[in-house]
Amino acid sequence: MLDSEVRQSLLQWLGQERFRDDQETLVTHSYDATPMLQSLPDAVVYPETTAEVQSILRLANEHRIPIVPRGAASNLCGGTVPVQGGIVVAMSRMNKLLELDTVNLTATVQPGLNTKKFHQEVERRGLFYPPDPSSMVISTLGGNIMEGAGGLRGLKYGTTKDYVIGLEAVLPSGEMIRTGGKLYKDVAGYDLTKLLVGSEGTLALITEATLKLLPAPGVRQTMLVAFADIYGAARSVSRIVGARIIPATLEIMDQATIRVVEDYNHIGLPTDVQAILLIEQDGQELEHVKKDMNDIKNICAAEGATDIRMAQDEVEAEQLMMARRSALSTLARISPTTILEDATVPRSAIADMILAINRIAEKYRVNICTFGHAGDGNLHPTCTTDARNEEEIHRVEEAFAEIFEEAISLGGTITGEHGVGTVKAPYLEWKVGNAGIDVMKGIKQVFDPAGIMNPGKIFAKSSRKRLVISK
């Protein structure tokens, strides 16, 4: 429960429509898409202006009340679960596309704007915003920025952090800062824009963002390649990029994933193969795209591809891409609980990593389906389990700890695009080390001395002991 004085102030500023603390609202803001995590906030507010956000944060800071910024709550790291209660700041009413600047090729948006809607608006003008997280039908740009969201096009075009060039953000003190701008070059001091991207709401609350746009590629071709042998698929990935071809999309799905996806979508995927690659190339010239696709085809054939299919039209291409886009949620059909991770390794180590995941899954007797952005080394080992089975959940946790360990030992990381949140906080030290954690905590201290911004995220009370992996 909020202090009655605080409650009164918020109610007075926002009215009862935009300040809510009834049971129904609290319950429906106690979760995000992360399994097995739920915690009630004390109140939910819906600001409409930067000034309101400033007042809310200043008040919360004075009273040491946790602030949890919330977009669509579709993240997978527990990023928007109010684990220490407090005020959830729902950004759904700050959802406007403020400007599309076709001279500077930038867009200025409010954080609550839906990612898919933004894509549609941008594409209508012949422009292109590449970050395309699988959750984009529901996710918000603010959420994408806070979690540093990736997507299927990361290999060629990078991720959200490569497109955010300016931010307006409110500090817990209530002060507002502006970073960057419509500038492709800007070295005035530390790069606070990049620092805030992926900060998971632990430093400041963003109220506006300036995003970089590209001219839309005119041509796109999509191909599906099946491999009887998963090694062949992994080797193809390395060889394609080794041949100086950077596909717009280079995705891998293992057999378990393929079977479930096909069962749900009925798009004619071959279910008897060990792996398929979904490959997309785009560009301005049909000739160049065709040549790339042809070279890729030859590489895959040389690596033992059993089936190579080129989408004949947009509809077919979209269907093939749908298969991959819905992989996570589709896996959810085969079990009550689905735990999805995003261990990431250098591209050259992708084959080793997939093999390690299979070995680890077998060791702990758990079912793990793997799919992901093979081109950029970002894999999604996904475990289908049941939260009610404590003994199995324990084995799942052990398996994932070992997967993270393996990823780091291959030169990778514990999370490529989901963020640390609460779920991976115990493993952060494995990746960044003691000194790394200290630097991060120091930065947090400067932004948020009272520690009200999304507490309990990124930094764990205690780090997990490292496992010793016998090779």
Add this chain to the structure above:
Amino acid sequence: MSSPNPKVERVPSLLTLQQELTKQLDYNELMNCMRCGFCQPSCPTYQETGIEAASPRGRIALMKAVADGVMEPDESFRQQINLCLGCRACEPVCPSDVKYGQLLEQTKSVLFEQQLRSAKKNEQNEAADGSGYKSESNRPPNMKRLHKLVKPAFKSHNRMLSLSVLLEKYQRSGLQRYAAKKKLLRFLPDHFQTLERILPQADSQGVAKRVNASFLPAKGERIGTVGMFRGCIMDVLFTETNVNTVNLLRESGYDVVIPEAQGCCGALFSHSGDLETAREFAKKNIQAFAEAKVDYIASNAGGCGAMLIEYDYLLKDDAEWWAQAEHFSEQIKDISELLLRSERWKSIESIDEGLADQEHTSQSRANHAPQDTITYQDSCHLRNVMKAGRGPRQLLRLLPDLNYVELEGAEGCCGSAGIYNLLQPKMANDILDHKMGKVNETGASIILTSNPGCLLQMKIGVEREQAQDRLKVMHVVDYFAEKVMK
């Protein structure tokens, strides 16, 4: 289920309701929701409010919180459940295949029983809601009493026909005009007044009397026997549509049977939680069509069809009826699908006879044949439950010389949702007004639908826009019949 002990009935407590919900809700199904939120873009009430609790993910979280004992199923909970249209647009987009409709029905059925028990209790304090949506339903009609009142009419088709005589008399005798002139209905809520104005002319004969037979042989090559599900309200207010349905089926090569013993599908009862009555009606229909020995059962109302096609689920725990119910469900087909199966409509000649010999270039068409610009509003239950949303579109595309414009957001509910527009007028009208904005963008002069509720709702939309001169609303069947039948 009501308790046999009357003492328990008199002292309903929140705890009892909570326990009842915990018992009735399918916990596996609640667990199945992974809270990905993919349902939210498809949910009309979420799109209108932007409120998490007014979305499928939110409502499932509320149900689960109740089942987990985290939350009391209070008045606010009931209102949030009632605010759901039940359009089930969230189901086809759910990657985890959560059976939201079943969860909703389980919840409604418990709430319905509870309302019955607490009917004598005074009105509870209503939860205030700043959005103004839920407060609409602060004093909902006592559904149980309403059901008791209307059940006899729905139970017997003859009674429904006799009752409709009253409406017919009212409309034809000049009383309706008199009432309008003297503003006699001004004390009714606005939405009832609007409905009264747009209601079609009632026909107390019904389809069987109009075609003067209960069996009508196929024309041309026979391809099967179809049992005509005539509906209850459908048969009174849309008799012409039923007559056209029968004629089109015969023309397609089907023998048509109209079993006399059939009755209401039960949707009105099931959707408000009265599953007992729904089951009673289901058994009657299953029996009627089993005796008629048909290959398919034709439905021309998405709402009824969806109810009929789920009789297998409705009777899943009934050992005696389940197998028959499953067979019945398999036989249910939307009229569009049955027409599309026939070869008869594969090549429809141009309506404009003069064009027959000419070269069919778009140029010559534009010069000679005046084209209708039409658009189509989905019936949610036809699309999301019967999974036959493509049928009406395919059927319309068979017609030459018309300009079909897809309605943006056609897959979203129009706000009708059975009798939702009478129970939740504010939400229904907000949804409808947005819908009409999209209709205007199509430039269509005819809106087609495939369900009577949607048809009436779109008529209300036209009336609200004062667009009667430029916009017509028709059932797909009537439009198709008008174009192809001489």
